[in-house]
Amino acid sequence: xxxxxxxxxxxxxxxxxxxxxxxxxxxxxxxxxxxxxxxxxxxxxxxxxxxxxxxxxxxxxxxxxxxxxxxxxxxxxxxxxxxxxxxxxxxxxxxxxxxxxxxxxxxxxxxxxxxxxxxxxxxxxxxxxxxxxxxxxxxxxxxxxxxxxxxxxxxxxxxxxxxxxxxxxxxxxxxxxxxxxxxxxxxxxxxxxxxxxxxxxxxxxxxxxxxxxxxxxxxxxxxxxxxxxxxxxxxxxxxxxxxxxxxxxxxxxxxxxxxxxxxxxxxxxxxxxxxxxxxxxxxxxxxxxxxxxxxxxxxx
Amino acid sequence: xxxxxxxxxxxxxxxxxxxxxxxxxxxxxxxxxxxxxxxxxxxxxxxxxxxxxxxxxxxxxxxxxxxxxxxxxxxxxxxxxxxxxxxxxxxxxxxxxxxxxxxxxxxxxxxxxxxxxxxxxxxxxxxxxxxxxxxxxxxxxxxxxxxxxxxxxxxxxxxxxxxxxxxxxxxxxxxxxxxxxxxxxxxxxxxxxxxxxxxxxxxxxxxxxxxxxxxxxxxxxxxxxxxxxxxxxxxxxxxxxxxxxxxxxxxxxxxxxxxxxxxxxxxxxxxxxxxxxxxxxxxxxxxxxxxxx
Numbered sequence: 001x002x003x004x005x006x007x008x009x010x011x012x013x014x015x016x017x018x019x020x021x022x023x024x025x026x027x028x029x030x031x032x033x034x035x036x037x038x039x040x041x042x043x044x045x046x047x048x049x050x051x052x053x054x055x056x057x058x059x060x061x062x063x064x065x066x067x068x069x070x071x072x073x074x075x076x077x078x079x080x081x082x083x084x085x086x087x088x089x090x091x092x093x094x095x096x097x098x099x100x101x102x103x104x105x106x107x108x109x110x111x112x113x114x115x116x117x118x119x120x121x122x123x124x125x126x127x128x129x130x131x132x133x134x135x136x137x138x139x140x141x142x143x144x145x146x147x148x149x150x151x152x153x154x155x156x157x158x159x160x161x162x163x164x165x166x167x168x169x170x171x172x173x174x175x176x177x178x179x180x181x182x183x184x185x186x187x188x189x190x191x192x193x194x195x196x197x198x199x200x201x202x203x204x205x206x207x208x209x210x211x212x213x214x215x216x217x218x219x220x221x222x223x224x225x226x227x228x229x230x231x232x233x234x235x236x237x238x239x240x241x242x243x244x245x246x247x248x249x250x251x252x253x254x255x256x257x258x259x260x261x262x263x264x265x266x267x268x269x270x271x272x273x274x275x276x277x278x279x280x281x282x283x284x285x286x287x288x289x290x291x292x293x294x295x296x297x298x299x300x
Numbered sequence: 301x302x303x304x305x306x307x308x309x310x311x312x313x314x315x316x317x318x319x320x321x322x323x324x325x326x327x328x329x330x331x332x333x334x335x336x337x338x339x340x341x342x343x344x345x346x347x348x349x350x351x352x353x354x355x356x357x358x359x360x361x362x363x364x365x366x367x368x369x370x371x372x373x374x375x376x377x378x379x380x381x382x383x384x385x386x387x388x389x390x391x392x393x394x395x396x397x398x399x400x401x402x403x404x405x406x407x408x409x410x411x412x413x414x415x416x417x418x419x420x421x422x423x424x425x426x427x428x429x430x431x432x433x434x435x436x437x438x439x440x441x442x443x444x445x446x447x448x449x450x451x452x453x454x455x456x457x458x459x460x461x462x463x464x465x466x467x468x469x470x471x472x473x474x475x476x477x478x479x480x481x482x483x484x485x486x487x488x489x490x491x492x493x494x495x496x497x498x499x500x501x502x503x504x505x506x507x508x509x510x511x512x513x514x515x516x517x518x519x520x521x522x523x524x525x526x527x528x529x530x531x532x533x534x535x536x537x538x539x540x541x542x543x544x545x546x547x548x549x550x551x552x553x554x555x556x557x558x559x560x561x562x563x564x565x566x567x568x569x570x571x572x573x574x575x576x577x578x579x580x581x582x583x584x585x586x587x588x589x590x591x592x593x
Contacts, residue, residue: 237550
């Protein structure tokens with residue numbers, strides 16, 4: 001009686017070889033989620049991309065040509081950057097010293113962190129509504145300035161660039177702070193203590209120990225803050241000056257697609273927006289990859 | 301939360317033995333830090349309280365406080381913006397999004413947490429993209445596609461649009477959670493003769509429940525506050541509260557700011573309740589974590 005092996009023993013079945021590399025039936029579980037993202041994100045995005053090359057007039061690149069040849073539309077790029085870059089720099093820049101101060105545990109720290117979540121969840125619409133009334137010409141802020149004798153006539157803080165910047169800071173600062181805080185708590189305090197025993201003062205400790213370890217995290221925080229600020233839409237409409245100084249690129253895209261019903265132009269604007277944003281992210285990520293990316297000895 | 305509230309009661313303020321805390325009060329740098337944070341919170345409080353006071357004031361011009369107090373703006377807002385229907389749509393949309401995104405994303409996060417396979421980076425990248433690209437940039441092509449299939453303007457369209465950021469969000473909340481569940485527990489159950497269904501229902505489901513609850517609440521809060529996608533894809537009968545609020549502020553017409561503010565207060569109140577529930581289950585920093593870095 002001879003046993004006929006289906007395969008030579010040195011070569012296990014394909015199923016086993018695949019399982020060794022982690023491919024088995026469990027992987028099918030990824031499919032529903034992945035297919036949903038492909039259908040609802042990738043397909044519309046590619047559809048929008050090809051639609052942007054089929055404008056009603058002007059040939060293949062007509063929609064892009066229309067965007068860059070019209071000064072009002074072209075200027076929206078500059079206006080978006082001039083809002084997003086200062087807002088994210090302020091948010092990240094202020095977060096660093098504050099979270100450095102607060103890296104130790106103290107009473108009510110959890111409460112403080114919980115309070116910082118409030119503006120994130122208020123959403124931009126409600127923040128904008130509040131800003132209109134609080135910083136408005138008859139609002140409390142101008143009342144206080146008047147009372148302190150800092151301004152004789154009301155300072156115009158809404159319906160312009162300042163209003164949108166304020167809204168970006170109110171909704172963006174807690175976000176940047178919480179992220180910076182979590183990165184900073186991932187750096188083990190013993191590193192600083194070691195530097196301290198070697199005679200480093202607080203500035204040297206911050207400059208040569210904590211800051212280099214924190215920098216990669218800061219760059220990620222900057223990227224995420226930038227993405228949020230770059231897509232500013234409701235506050236630019238409500239507290240800004242949407243037809244002038246704060247005519248940002250998202251308003252331009254929205255007006256093209258859903259007010260003039262020129263979907264090709266709207267999609268082209270959305271593509272320009274995505275490309276500009278990706279350029280900034282890739283630039284920051286490239287910079288980040290040149291930095292130290294090892295263990296920070298902490299819990300994170 | 302209870303730990304935070306209990307501690308001040310046990311330590312008397314004058315006899316605080318915490319030396320680190322006393323040192324904070326002396327350094328000038330600390331004063332600036334607290335000052336900046338205090339100024340920020342003061343402004344934040346002002347922004348919220350002005351809206352709240354205005355919604356209860358009969359008229360408010362150039363004074364510190366409104367002239368008189370009234371509650372009729374709420375009933376005005378309720379009938380003027382048909383808030384009953386809007387709130388119902390909001391509840392419908394958020395719960396559908398939470399449910400569907402959990403059903404689709406939890407199995408995916410299980411596979412991603414347990415297996416290391418060729419192309420895993422690609423799948424991860426697929427899930428990172430919707431979080432990284434701002435909603436308005438993919439919302440416009442998405443709205444175009446939904447209009448093409450006659451889905452935009454209905455609750456279905458709004459739910460579909462809101463799934464895009466929610467599915468990756470659940471994946472990135474759940475994957476680390478599943479990773480810390482020991483796979484040996486499942487193996488042990490298998491050894492004892494449990495079938496796949498038994499492992500799922502008796503072993504995995506109870507272990508996953510806290511994580512699913514946290515992810516679900518986070519998605520709930522985010523969908524409730526998601527403006528851009530809902531704004532781009534909703535029609536007159538499928539607006540959520542935040543979109544109605546925006547339209548009321550932004551569209552021309554004779555509308556009293558007080559009744560708009562009343563609606564804003566209803567929005568904030570609901571959000572605050574959701575937030576309090578959420579904070580019982582999750583860490584504040586989890587609310588902002590948008591990607592796994």
